[in-house]
Every structure is written in structure tokens, then in C-alpha cells.
Amino acid sequence: MANFEKTTLMPVTSDELFAWHERPGALERLIPPWERVLIERKDPGLQKGSEVQLKTRIGPFWIRWLARHISYIPGKEFVDIQVNGPFAKWEHHHKMIEAQEGSAYLKDAITYQLPLGLSGSLAKKDIERMFTYRHKTTQTDLKVYKEISKGPLKIAMTGASGLVGSALKALLLTQGHSVYCIPRKQRAPHSFDLDLNALEDLDALFHLAGENIGSGRWSKKKKDAIRLSRVEGTD
Numbered sequence: 001m002a003n004f005e006k007t008t009l010m011p012v013t014s015d016e017l018f019a020w021h022e023r024p025g026a027l028e029r030l031i032p033p034w035e036r037v038l039i040e041r042k043d044p045g046l047q048k049g050s051e052v053q054l055k056t057r058i059g060p061f062w063i064r065w066l067a068r069h070i071s072y073i074p075g076k077e078f079v080d081i082q083v084n085g086p087f088a089k090w091e092h093h094h095k096m097i098e099a100q101e102g103s104a105y106l107k108d109a110i111t112y113q114l115p116l117g118l119s120g121s122l123a124k125k126d127i128e129r130m131f132t133y134r135h136k137t138t139q140t141d142l143k144v145y146k147e148i149s150k151g152p153l154k155i156a157m158t159g160a161s162g163l164v165g166s167a168l169k170a171l172l173l174t175q176g177h178s179v180y181c182i183p184r185k186q187r188a189p190h191s192f193d194l195d196l197n198a199l200e201d202l203d204a205l206f207h208l209a210g211e212n213i214g215s216g217r218w219s220k221k222k223k224d225a226i227r228l229s230r231v232e233g234t235d
Contacts (some may be wrong), residue, residue, distance in 0.1 A: 001089070002114070004127050007107040008135040012142050014096035014104040015075040020142060021094065022046055025173030028166070029141060032133045040064070046078045058086055067092075089113035106138060141174055149175045154201055156180045158192060158233065159208030168206065184209060192233070207234050 010017050020026060022045060031037050036057035043050035046069050054065040065085035072078050075096060082090035095107040108131055114123055155172055159165040160181040172179050180198045192209075210229035216222055 002112055002124065004110045004112070004124065004131070005107065006128075006131045006135060007105050008139060009099060010104055010106050010139055010142050011102070011146050012104065013102060014098045016145075017096045017104050017106060017142070018075045018078075020138070020145070020174055021078070023174045023176065025170035027052065028170035029137055029174055030134045032130055035130070046072055048072045051083075052080075056086070086115065087112050088115045106135060108134070141171060144171075145175050149177075151175060151177050153177045153203040154180070155204045155206065156182055156199060156202055157206045157208065158182045158184070159206075159210070162208060165206070165208040168208070209233060 038055040041053040066083040067080045093109040097105040211225040
């Protein structure tokens with residue numbers, strides 16, 4: 001059996017820190033970009049009995065990871081365990097500890113056991129790297145929440161499933177905003193199905209759907225397509 005702990009001071013109270021973890025988008029924000037992880041199923045909230053099912057790539061294989069929350073103390077702690085997955089045992093305590101006025105410590109404490117054949121030093125290095133990313137992302141997002149974010153706002157977005165859009169959507173949701181994803185019309189790549197009722201009292205719009213800038217050579221035809229997809233789509 002092995003243990004891992006990481007503690008970082010966050011620029012919000014323990015209640016605000018706990019609330020950030022409860023919002024839609026938090027899990028997506030905490031998955032490092034180098035990890036090949038798909039969220040297959042996620043119950044809303046962190047209450048006892050709620051579950052998350054992931055599919056993660058380990059070497060050449062896709063492995064399902066089912067986690068279940070077994071403890072829920074608002075503003076203080078929630079705990080999840082691995083029901084099925086890559087570890088022989090995994091128990092994760094997420095602790096929020098009040099610090100000086102207006103701030104709190106986030107403490108992740110994990111007890112885990114590796115399956116046969118997995119290097120202990122390699123696993124610890126991977127866990128350390130992952131939680132360094134998680135804590136830095138949480139800290140940065142909460143600074144945005146405290147210093148910049150004005151809300152809650154009603155925001156519409158195109159391209160919400162893309163590389164930039166999916167990250168931005170998760171960030172906006174953890175800031176407490178509501179996000180309406182505008183779907184494309186089939187066979188019309190730069191036109192969209194608009195629900196005008198959903199756009200009532202809109203505070204902001206992000207238009208991220210357009211010709212892929214990362215594929216192919218930037219020929220004149222390609223550049224025209226990039227420009228038109230933005231201009232016509234915005235119109």
C-alpha cells in the first residue's frame with residue numbers, strides 16, 4: 001500500500017473551493033492534456049453514491065475506471081474510491097481546509113495499491129505530475145473567478161466540442177456561468193440551428209466553429225475557407 005499527498009493554498013474560502021469542485025466542468029478541467037481519458041458517464045454533484053465512469057488509455061489498452069463517492073461533507077471534504085479500474089486499490093480524499101481570511105488549502109490525500117507488474121516509482125512520478133497540473137489549474141481558475149469573473153452570465157457558444165471550445169466551456173461552467181451550445185446544421189458547415197428563446201438576454205457569444213486551422217497547407221483556398229467560416233458563421 002502506498003500514500004500520496006499534495007497541499008496547495010487557494011485564493012478562495014473552503015466553501016468556494018468546495019463549490020468549484022461541484023460545478024459542471026470541474027472534472028474536465030482537472031484532466032491533464034497529456035492523459036488520454038474519456039468521460040463516459042458522470043452523475044451530477046459529489047454526493048455519497050454518485051459515480052463517474054472514465055475510459056483511460058494505458059499503453060496499448062483502453063481500460064474503464066469506475067469511481068464512486070463514499071463521503072460528502074459540504075465545504076470540508078468529499079471522498080471517492082475506485083470500484084473498477086487500473087489500480088488494485090484507490091481511495092482519494094479531497095480536503096478543503098480554511099486558512100487565513102479569504103483563502104483555504106486544498107489537500108489531496110490518496111491511498112493506493114498497484115496491480116502486479118506496475119512500477120511503484122513510475123506510478124508515483126505520474127501521480128505527482130498529474131496532481132501538480134490539477135492544483136495549478138484549480139489555483140489559476142479560482143484566481144480568474146475571484147479577480148475577473150462577473151456573473152453568473154448567460155453565454156452562447158459554437159464549436160463547444162472542439163479543442164478550444166471544450167476547454168473554454170469547462171472553464172466557463174466552473175466560473176458559475178450558464179453555457180448554451182449552438183449546434184451546426186447538418187450539411188451546412190457554417191450555418192447553425194438557432195433557438196432564439198435560448199438566446200434571450202444573452203451576455204456573450206463565443207464563435208469557435210469554423211474551418212480547421214490545424215489541418216492542411218494554408219493555400220489561398222484554405223485561407224479563404226478559414227476567413228469565410230468565421231465571417232459567415234458570425235453573421
